[in-house]
Amino acid sequence: MSEQAIAGLLEDSLDSGFADELPHQIRTLSAGNPMLANALVDDYRESDRAGHAVVGNAYARAVYAFLDRPDTQLLEVTAALAVLGGHGGPEQIAKLSGVHPQAVTTLLDALGHAGLLVDGGFRHPRATSAVLDSLSPAARSRLHASAAELEHLHASSATDVAKHLVAAGERPPGWSVPVLRQAADQAVDANDVEFATQALELALTASDDVREQLSIRQSIVWSSWRVNPSAAASYVPSLREAAQAGSLDQDGCFALMRHALWNGDKKTFVRAHEVLTGSPEPVDPQTEAELNLAYEWHFGPAAVRPDEGGPGIQPRSAPWNQTAGTLKQAWRRGGDDATNASAERILQNCRLGDTSLEALATAITALTLGGKSESAERWCARFALEARQRSAVTWQAVFEALRAGIMLQRGEVTAASERARASLTLLGEGNWGVSISHPLAIMLYADIAAGAFDDAARTLRIPVPDAAFETMGGLRYLRARGHFHLATNRPLAAVSDFQRCQQLMRKWDSIAATPVPWRSDLAEANLQLGNIEVARDLAKQQIKLSMDSDPYACGLALRVLAFASGPTEDSRLLGRAAKAFQDSGNQLELNRTLKVLARFQTLGQEKRPNAVRPGQIPEQKSLPARQSPAPSKALDHTRTADAVVPAGTSMALREQPEPGDTSVLSEAELRVAQLAVRGYTNREISSRLFVTVSTVEQHLTRAYRKLGIRGRRALADELRQRHPSLHGEEQEFRLGLKVQAS
Numbered sequence: 001m002s003e004q005a006i007a008g009l010l011e012d013s014l015d016s017g018f019a020d021e022l023p024h025q026i027r028t029l030s031a032g033n034p035m036l037a038n039a040l041v042d043d044y045r046e047s048d049r050a051g052h053a054v055v056g057n058a059y060a061r062a063v064y065a066f067l068d069r070p071d072t073q074l075l076e077v078t079a080a081l082a083v084l085g086g087h088g089g090p091e092q093i094a095k096l097s098g099v100h101p102q103a104v105t106t107l108l109d110a111l112g113h114a115g116l117l118v119d120g121g122f123r124h125p126r127a128t129s130a131v132l133d134s135l136s137p138a139a140r141s142r143l144h145a146s147a148a149e150l151e152h153l154h155a156s157s158a159t160d161v162a163k164h165l166v167a168a169g170e171r172p173p174g175w176s177v178p179v180l181r182q183a184a185d186q187a188v189d190a191n192d193v194e195f196a197t198q199a200l201e202l203a204l205t206a207s208d209d210v211r212e213q214l215s216i217r218q219s220i221v222w223s224s225w226r227v228n229p230s231a232a233a234s235y236v237p238s239l240r241e242a243a244q245a246g247s248l249d250q251d252g253c254f255a256l257m258r259h260a261l262w263n264g265d266k267k268t269f270v271r272a273h274e275v276l277t278g279s280p281e282p283v284d285p286q287t288e289a290e291l292n293l294a295y296e297w298h299f300g301p302a303a304v305r306p307d308e309g310g311p312g313i314q315p316r317s318a319p320w321n322q323t324a325g326t327l328k329q330a331w332r333r334g335g336d337d338a339t340n341a342s343a344e345r346i347l348q349n350c351r352l353g354d355t356s357l358e359a360l361a362t363a364i365t366a367l368t369l370g371g372k373s374e375s376a377e378r379w380c381a382r383f384a385l386e387a388r389q390r391s392a393v394t395w396q397a398v399f400e401a402l403r404a405g406i407m408l409q410r411g412e413v414t415a416a417s418e419r420a421r422a423s424l425t426l427l428g429e430g431n432w433g434v435s436i437s438h439p440l441a442i443m444l445y446a447d448i449a450a451g452a453f454d455d456a457a458r459t460l461r462i463p464v465p466d467a468a469f470e471t472m473g474g475l476r477y478l479r480a481r482g483h484f485h486l487a488t489n490r491p492l493a494a495v496s497d498f499q500r501c502q503q504l505m506r507k508w509d510s511i512a513a514t515p516v517p518w519r520s521d522l523a524e525a526n527l528q529l530g531n532i533e534v535a536r537d538l539a540k541q542q543i544k545l546s547m548d549s550d551p552y553a554c555g556l557a558l559r560v561l562a563f564a565s566g567p568t569e570d571s572r573l574l575g576r577a578a579k580a581f582q583d584s585g586n587q588l589e590l591n592r593t594l595k596v597l598a599r600f601q602t603l604g605q606e607k608r609p610n611a612v613r614p615g616q617i618p619e620q621k622s623l624p625a626r627q628s629p630a631p632s633k634a635l636d637h638t639r640t641a642d643a644v645v646p647a648g649t650s651m652a653l654r655e656q657p658e659p660g661d662t663s664v665l666s667e668a669e670l671r672v673a674q675l676a677v678r679g680y681t682n683r684e685i686s687s688r689l690f691v692t693v694s695t696v697e698q699h700l701t702r703a704y705r706k707l708g709i710r711g712r713r714a715l716a717d718e719l720r721q722r723h724p725s726l727h728g729e730e731q732e733f734r735l736g737l738k739v740q741a742s
Contacts, residue, residue: 001027003024006027010023010026010044013045014044018044018051022052022053025052029055030115031116035065035066036059036063036066039058039059039062043058046058059124059127060133063130064131064134073103073107074107076098077099077107077111078116079132079139080092080096080097081093082128083147083164084096084147085128140167141167145164145168148164148165149173152175152176158186162199163183166199171205171206174206174208176203177203177212180199180200180202180203181200181203181219183195184196184199184200184203184219188222191390193223193224193226193227197223200219200220213238215251218248218252219255220235221239221259222255222258225394226391226392226393227391227393228393229259229431229432230433240256240268244271246275249279250283253275254354258354262434263467264299264467264470266470285321290355293324293328293358293362294355296328298434298435300508301331301332323346324342326338327339327343327366328362330343330362330366331515334551337370339369339370340370343363347360347363352383357394357395360379360383365402367379368405369550373585377403377407380399380400381403383399384399384400398423400420402438404416404417404446405420408446409588410588413449414446417447420442421439421443423439424436424443429463436465436468436473437474440464441480444456444459444460444477444480447484448480448483453694457484469500475516479518482494482498482501486524486528491526491528494521494528495522498518502522517542517546517556517557520538520553523536539557539560539561539564542557543558543561555577555578555579555580556577556589558577558580559573559577562577570600574600578590578594665706669702669706671689672696700712703715
């Protein structure tokens, strides 16, 4: 059929016009074969008719109908051609199909004239799939197995042979083991980890040699970890047994250590490292440095001090050892010029790989601690892109989680939450091992900052392995969970989590200022519990420890100290806290602190809620409630991104006030009550007063109870009768908020 004939066919078949180039496209795909051309017209008619030819089911049916001729051997020849993928000539097709070579040549010529073939292969991949789909699974498997043997005899590449063996899906012969392993190595180099794992698993079924099987298992652990870490679990026990016996080779040690790190198995890591460093073959200095950094990333900052060297470190490795040792000091003293320089050297000289992942993550974290968050984020983006291009999902997920943490520090709460959740989904909850604590901690912090406590509660229901709570990631998770408890008025639960952080930190290094400021956290929890002196002491300890090394921790402690101090000190301390957060590059905490400071300045000294003066926490019977403001919720409302100042919640009285006495309402309760009387919803009140909706509800509930009333209607009558002066005061307060907002 000519293009003109095909155009006429289209006109007769379609109820609308078509693109001018469509007849030419169909003519090219069908080579003018009427059966194929008609099928392509049918496929186009059933498509969205976007103007280009479509090769679909009608075309596949036409191909099969053309080949299914009992009087010929077309199906046998085309099946062999489809399995060989166009790589085989008439001789190989003849051997694979069992058809005489001369007959094969004749049939191939006929198929070429019919328009199915071009340059020795099918004109379109849909024709190949149509032929293969016509075969039973058993017949297809036999053809692939025969094709593998045939290509092996003809010295085809290991990859070509392995593809047939994998497609066959049967236990291959013994000769295939080295071929499959070579193909797997080539696939890993080409970043086709899925095929590499398939080839290795097939090789394992073909091998009868115990040592060879062990070697294959360790290769599977390596390759599968990049895309599916949990899939490697069934191959690890034999490696662990070999390590205990001291018979694991260097590659096997690397594979076992990789798995042990990811699953928080410190004992296995240490044993594999002992076997590795005790082997006759010296460990590469760079790899040794990367492994030491990986150990500390997971198991804490007291593993190997720079002045002590490390197990297996050789004199020739000194430059790598020194660089890694300096970098690890970021865990102990925070970031500085020296750790930043070492971090940049690690990032520039370590290629992204299975042993370098945590070393690169440590360097990025050190840059963040050292005030170089922009550089850290650029490295994150670069490595995440490389990981995606290399199909290493595990690597990509780790760098995306790191990037989410940097975004959160910059105050981009929503974006950080979305990226952290995306990183969790990318790898899947079951594949994260103990490292799941990293994205979960970021998600918790972001949810707390956004006031999304229901989302945070759902995040807390995601399972975390027990082993994680002995790791650095688990430390961060515990701290995040503790702050969730603080934000939801459960300070005792928060104390438990912060004390676990304290125990872990002291187990690793009793003087380490980082990676989590547990003293500031405990100070905040004690402040919420009303333990003012304890809070002050802890905050001062943190300030002393962090003053010169960790501005973030210092800022947290200064802010807690401000809430535990009187009005003559709190603004000055908050100003210092803001400066510390600015120096650390933590925009999220800087914003919170500036808003608190602005609210304090707006309300003035006398009307400032929760500004606790030193020595003014007397016994409850000695002062009226409004004269003894409690810090029990002093930091609750600095946690949300829109928070400004803690609501002034008075300390609960041991003797409840008489109903109807408006003098017992705290200033915050009076503010909320007046806005409620004026018709504002709880959400509108929360927006105007910069507190959470939950806090508004709590203030109203307490006001109802104190006034002995049931709801808003009665509240309006009560306040109009007993507190008529509130109307003017509310106008003045609203004006102050407008000035502050401007």
